[in-house]
Amino acid sequence: MATSEQIIAAPIPLCEPNLRGNEKKYTADAIDSNWLSGGSYLRLFEQKLTEYTGAQHVIGTSSGTTALQIALILAGVEKGDLVLVPGMTFVATANAVKYLGADPIIIDIDPDTWLMDNALLQDFLVNQTYQTDQGCIHKASKRRIKALVPVHLLGNVCDMSMLLPIAQQFAITVVEDAACSLGSFQNGRHSGTSGLVGTMSFNSNKIITTAGGGAILTNDEILAKRARHLITQAKSHQTEYYHDGIGFNYRLVNPLAAMGAAQMEQLPGFVKTKKEIAAYYLSNLSDLDVAFQVITQGTDPNYWHFALLTARSREIIAALASQNIETRPLWTPLNLLPAFRDDLFVTNHDVSARVSQQGLMLPCSTSISSDQLERVCSNLRKLL
Numbered sequence: 001m002a003t004s005e006q007i008i009a010a011p012i013p014l015c016e017p018n019l020r021g022n023e024k025k026y027t028a029d030a031i032d033s034n035w036l037s038g039g040s041y042l043r044l045f046e047q048k049l050t051e052y053t054g055a056q057h058v059i060g061t062s063s064g065t066t067a068l069q070i071a072l073i074l075a076g077v078e079k080g081d082l083v084l085v086p087g088m089t090f091v092a093t094a095n096a097v098k099y100l101g102a103d104p105i106i107i108d109i110d111p112d113t114w115l116m117d118n119a120l121l122q123d124f125l126v127n128q129t130y131q132t133d134q135g136c137i138h139k140a141s142k143r144r145i146k147a148l149v150p151v152h153l154l155g156n157v158c159d160m161s162m163l164l165p166i167a168q169q170f171a172i173t174v175v176e177d178a179a180c181s182l183g184s185f186q187n188g189r190h191s192g193t194s195g196l197v198g199t200m201s202f203n204s205n206k207i208i209t210t211a212g213g214g215a216i217l218t219n220d221e222i223l224a225k226r227a228r229h230l231i232t233q234a235k236s237h238q239t240e241y242y243h244d245g246i247g248f249n250y251r252l253v254n255p256l257a258a259m260g261a262a263q264m265e266q267l268p269g270f271v272k273t274k275k276e277i278a279a280y281y282l283s284n285l286s287d288l289d290v291a292f293q294v295i296t297q298g299t300d301p302n303y304w305h306f307a308l309l310t311a312r313s314r315e316i317i318a319a320l321a322s323q324n325i326e327t328r329p330l331w332t333p334l335n336l337l338p339a340f341r342d343d344l345f346v347t348n349h350d351v352s353a354r355v356s357q358q359g360l361m362l363p364c365s366t367s368i369s370s371d372q373l374e375r376v377c378s379n380l381r382k383l384l
């Protein structure tokens with residue numbers, strides 16, 4: 001018989017997928033149909049995303065990273081260009097820039113929202129760029145700044161009412177990285193639908209998953225057509241193998257889209273549960289010496305992943321691991337990663353480094369029980 005200690009030590013995972021709906025049924029159906037690369041489930045999944053987000057066009061892709069790469073191409077990013085990205089994000093945001101032979105300009109984050117610091121961005125653009133008929137040029141390097149990638153980190157949405165006018169003033173195209181923010185709205189508008197293009201991820205830890213997959217969102221029909229063309233090897237003839245450019249094999253496949261269609265049926269329930277998890281943590285931990293991410297004004301976030309800041313994050317991660325509770329730090333700032341170390345980092349106080357050092361992501365699977373939440377909080381309280 002298990003001792004009480006062994007029962008207490010049952011693992012609490014960080015953020016598990018939740019496939020308790022029609023995922024197996026639809027995926028098996030897609031396999032049985034023999035339509036694997038494309039098919040009706042892909043169309044259904046895209047349609048469900050279109051209806052939910054209000055984007056006029058949604059194109060399934062093989063990952064959030066490939067969606068970003070294509071989105072940057074649609075935005076006109078070319079070799080040698082510069083792209084503005086936040087210091088705190090998953091590495092894929094900046095990798096997609098490098099894939100195109102462009103380089104990121106890394107803008108530090110706001111200490112409260114942990115999103116790109118809008119004031120710092122504006123200050124940089126005012127003082128360190130000038131306009132030509134080529135667009136916005138970075139004074140020091142004479143390189144064109146073609147795009148801005150706001151990242152809606154952890155489901156909190158960047159203040160688009162500030163960012164869009166800034167981008168417009170400086171002739172910079174906005175590509176929203178909404179990898180984490182399916183289910184997050186701002187002033188009634190779904191995240192990822194305000195810029196020229198938005199992207200999403202359905203990696204297994206996201207609010208819905210297709211095991212691996214992503215999506216491109218846009219309201220521009222011509223861009224949507226171009227996106228489909230590019231992710232299908234730039235094939236321009238129905239039957240002949242004629243390709244009018246260099247394309248990619250970045251499509252989302254039908255059985256995985258079937259999983260996504262089933263997940264979309266559960267999305268409203270998942271968002272509700274994530275909000276309940278966040279409310280629980282906020283009410284049970286707010287008297288401790290920790291800081292929480294401040295949600296931007298007008299945002300109704302999906303609370304995809306709950307995190308807090310504590311000066312002892314690494315020590316706490318190890319202590320909770322010994323209690324079988326899985327937690328994680330936040331991402332290493334881009335400017336501290338070898339691939340981006342030589343890129344321009346714009347900062348006043350290096351907030352990204354502090355948030356990264358102090359970040360602690362707490363368990364938040366949609367299947368987490370109230371007993372498990374209670375166990376996370378009581379262990380945290382003991383440690384803090």
Ligand SMILES: Cc1ncc(COP(=O)(O)O)c(C=O)c1O
Binds near residue numbers: 202
């Ligand atoms: C902010 C952000 N951007 C991009 C990605 C890349 O998505 P994917 O893993 O589907 O390629 C992720 C994935 O975790 C992410 O968190």
